[in-house]
Amino acid sequence: MRERLEWLRGNQERSPEEIAELQFEKLREIVGHAYRTVPYYRRVMDERGLRELDSPADLRRLPLLSRDILINEQDRLVSDEADIATCQTNFSSGSTGRRAQFKQDLDFRMWMRAHQLRTYEWCGNWRLGDPFALLWGSEIFWSFKQVIDQVDNLLSNRREFNTFRLSRALVSKLLNELSTFRPTLVSTYANAMHLIAKEAERRGSRIPGLRAIQGTSEPLPPALRETMRRVFDCDVYDKYGMRETNIVSHEHPGGGQMLIQAENVFVEVLDDRGEPCADGEKGRVVVTTLNNRSMPLLRYETSDIAALLKRTGELPYPAMSTVAGRRQDLIRTPTGDHVDAYLFSYLFMRFPEIHWFQVVQTEVHALRIKVYAPHGLRQDTVRTLVERIHHHTGHPFRVEFETLDEMPESSTGKFRLCVSELGGTTEEPA
Structure with a gap:
């Protein structure tokens, strides 16, 4: 390697x-x-x-x-x-x-590991041996873990955290553990680190020593990137x-x-x-x-x-x-136009009470929007969002909001911002 x-x-x-x-x-x-x-x-x-x-x-x-x-x-x-x-x-x-x-x-x-390390080095001048944290939720990844991996992690100053079930308690625990470990670099799902950033912002805290965050395995919209950069005062990088x-x-x-x-x-x-x-x-x-x-x-x-x-x-x-996402993640308008996830991220993440969202389209004239807002979703926020969706998409979608008490579970640990079930392909929403 x-x-x-x-x-x-x-x-x-x-x-x-x-x-x-x-x-x-x-x-x-x-x-x-x-x-x-x-x-x-x-x-x-x-x-x-x-x-x-x-x-x-x-x-x-x-x-x-x-x-x-x-x-x-x-x-x-x-x-x-x-x-x-x-x-x-x-x-x-x-x-x-x-x-x-x-x-x-x-x-x-071996090549996979070498490429991973090189991309880590592209983030905030991280070098092998510097404290490194991986936030990962894949069941497949964790099923491959062995005792030797735990020893390797200890010797290489690396910690791995399972983000499979992103509950409010887990987000708080992850922030505590990251603050204690003091990683130079965190490689993570964007949504998981965004939730941790929101918790850190609520507390008025940071992660000491953190120089860079590497988003991976899901889109890294500008709004999520900016929240992480601002709260943790560090560079944020995208990996595909x-x-x-x-x-x-x-x-x-x-x-x-x-x-x-x-x-x-x-x-x-x-x-x-x-x-x-x-x-x-x-x-x-x-x-x-x-x-x-x-x-x-x-x-x-x-x-x-x-x-x-x-x-x-x-x-x-x-x-x-x-x-920006997969073809089947693009929301479709009745005129045949497509809207990608970044538009919805731009609209939703301007409201600090919204910590996570997912737009689901099962019919061409309607959108169902799942929202995790731990302190409640105000009605004026709902009205403003509907108005902006209509304005920016050019179509008066019927919009239904579903507010969640906790983050949903995902078999992969990551979440798609938009899920379209049109076109004869039924996706499996996270």
């Missing part, structure tokens, strides 16, 4: 052209490996007369790997040369419906990834664009016709993994929406926008 981390650190001194060449060599190698050793890819590549890549554009001759294909072709997607002795079966979050499973070997997990691929992109050190982890993934952004989007044009994010030889995922369709960008920062990596 240290060797991999040192190599990743060294790559930061390369030119953008060198990084692009390095990425393509890894892409060409994994596609050739997939043809030689993975039955599913051998079949589809034979059908298309493709053996290897001459340029990144050749990758588009392969079909997209959908969640359904990943589920239905499980065995045929495993390499004949898979390192079965070290493979672990992991699972998707299930936030898009059916939960898929996939295999990841020790080599992939998923269990299937590990880290896809991370915010530039010091703030800025989301930088694609080119040694780990190859990213495409496609329009509705499956064609590449222009820089700055939002589309579907499609990811190819470069480090999982036991079960390579080529052109994996994530359902996330983002845009590729022209690089502007000092580091040599390709850039993309933040991910």
Whole structure:
């Protein structure tokens, strides 16, 4: 892992052209490996007369790997040369419906850890050995924990906190424990850390020594980011990834664009016709993994929406926008327009009594809004929100509010700000 981390650190001194060449060599190698050793890819590549890549554009001759294909072709997607002795079966979050499973070997997990550490170093100049806290709620993550992990955490000055059930008491306890531990960096679900920030604001306290917060696994809307930055007086960074691929992109050190982890993934952004989007044009994010030889995922369709960008920062990596959410998280108007979660975050988080919300759409003319407001939701706030929703969406939605006494539980520990149940796909709201 240290060797991999040192190599990743060294790559930061390369030119953008060198990084692009390095990425393509890894892409060409994994596609050739997939043809030689993975039955599913051998079949589809034979059908298309493709053996290897001459340029990144050749990758588009392969079909997209959908969640359904990943589920239905499980065995045929495993390499004949898979390192079965070290493979672990992991699972998707299930936030898009059916939960898929996939295999990841020790080599992939070592690269995953090295990439994680490099992104931590991009946050507030954190270095290995500095106090680090992970706030995580995934049942899958905690089911993999072993005694050796507890020893490793102790030796590496790392603490892990389970945010599976975000009750008011747990939020208060987490703030107490973080204040005692004094982490330099906290990597966390944005909603969990936002609730902790609201509790710290109520108390008039901070977390001593905290230099940076890294949001991960769910959107980091500007309103939540600003609350955390203001209350804890520290930098806040965004990270984008998923269990299937590990880290896809991370915010530039010091703030800025989301930088694609080119040694780990190859990213495409496609329009509705499956064609590449222009820089700055939002589309579907499609990811190819470069480090999982036991079960390579080529052109994996994530359902996330983002845009590729022209690089502007000092580091040599390709850039993309933040991910506002999944396609099925976009609220739809009767005219066919879509509204992403960031609009609702901007509207709702301006009211300090609201600590959490979720917008659920089950029919095109109506919205059901779950709100956690521990000290009550004022009627004038409700009226103002309805007026602003009507104004900004351009449609007089029928809006129903559901006030919660406690935070809801989530099987993954994270929460989607918007859940659309339109379009024939029934999601599983957190």
